[in-house]
Amino acid sequence: MDLKKQTIDELTEDFLLYLRSIKRSEGTIRRYLTAWERLKAYMALHKHKIYTPKIGEAFLISELGTYRYEDLPLSKQNYVSKIEALVDFQNTGKVLLGMRKKTPKEFNGAIGKAMQVFIDFRKRNYCLSPVTINNYEIYLHSFLCFLNDRRIGSANRINHAEYLQFITQLDTSKPAARHVALYILRNFALFLYQNGLVAKDYSGVIPSDNYKQQSRLPSTFTKDEIELFLGAIDRGNPKGKRDYAMFLLALKLGLRASDIANLKFENISWITNEFNFEQKKTAKPITLPILPEVGNALIDYLKYGRPQSFEKHCFLQVVYPYNRIASHDLGNAVQFYLKRAGINLQNRKHGPHALRHSFASHLLQESTPLPVISEALGHTSSNSTMFYLRIDTSALKECSLDVPPVPFSFYEQKGGYHA
Structure with missing residues (x-):
């Protein structure tokens, strides 16, 4: 049968047989079935019989609105992956199970190029770990998207208002992540100024958050x-x-x-x-x-x-x-x-x-x-x-020290306690 011209029931039935052939658990299979139930209801409502990638895309937009996969919570990413898996199976007869890999972040345009130069500079001079490099890419790319939405395409058009407005969008319930974002943003603003890409140093307008790293006790078990x-x-x-x-x-x-x-x-x-x-x-x-x-x-x-x-x-x-x-x-x-x-x-x-x-x-x-x-x-x-x-x-x-007794004369001094 031509896999590209299957009904949704035929496609999901073949997919389930495939899952069982590679020894996937019934729990995993149930999660796929749950994700496909709403898709089937959507296709029935719109009188679609043959499943196509465009139908899958339209269904996800109807469920999630216009979205970016990277910005979705983990549960929604799992949901999207189970719908997109149908297309992989439809075309190849198999699928790489699990969530799709996040697409590499692209730093396009003049500002994006400056960000990439900044990241490369920090990597070269500060021997950043892969985790730290990933943080730089995450927060700078988020700032780039923020600027693109406002049609700001060159560094000399970034002023203090853009920095402060972007900072207000940082999640205050995650102080450690916010602290990292502010640090990266502050250094990027300074980098732009030191390299003559902007006329003014805006690193000073980025607030300090007084975050104390490792403030909580580590969790342990007896x-x-x-x-x-x-x-x-x-x-x-x-x-x-x-x-x-x-x-x-x-x-x-x-x-x-x-x-x-x-x-x-x-x-x-x-x-x-x-x-x-x-x-x-x-x-x-x-x-x-x-x-x-x-x-x-x-x-x-x-x-x-x-x-x-x-x-x-x-x-x-x-x-x-x-x-x-x-x-x-x-x-x-x-x-x-x-x-x-x-x-x-x-x-x-x-x-x-x-x-x-x-x-x-x-x-x-x-x-x-x-x-x-x-x-x-x-x-x-x-x-x-x-x-x-x-x-x-x-x-x-x-290591504790005994607290010495307070002499009674302390209470008799001027302004002290009187019985």
């Missing part, structure tokens, strides 16, 4: 809670074997989720019993021991849980086509087992970084020297490790 958490994992199936090994890397060695997801076979030396890899966040090389408990869990997964694959990364998804896991897969798994274990998560973050925080907390409780903890966590500076001192309340109590 040793008893960690035992409950690990005990909630069913290690009798491939998913449980994989998750148990991943979690031990965070709990026993303090690995970040990104480094667990990026771990490759080449990073494991069974001869020296070491992990050797470059940290994704800091680009700093690190060597960590393969502890017996960690090594046994990893071997159990590799021998009895990992699907056969030529993929070089250690940890794979448990369903076909067995792609490497992503950091957010690890986050979803941590939340799942914490809830299954019945652990109270109130006022605590419950992602994989909380496992890393717990690792540091337990080292502090065992009176491990700060430089050793810093090295184990892969911090580039001990100042970063100082953040964890605030969670060791018992050690802080030992």
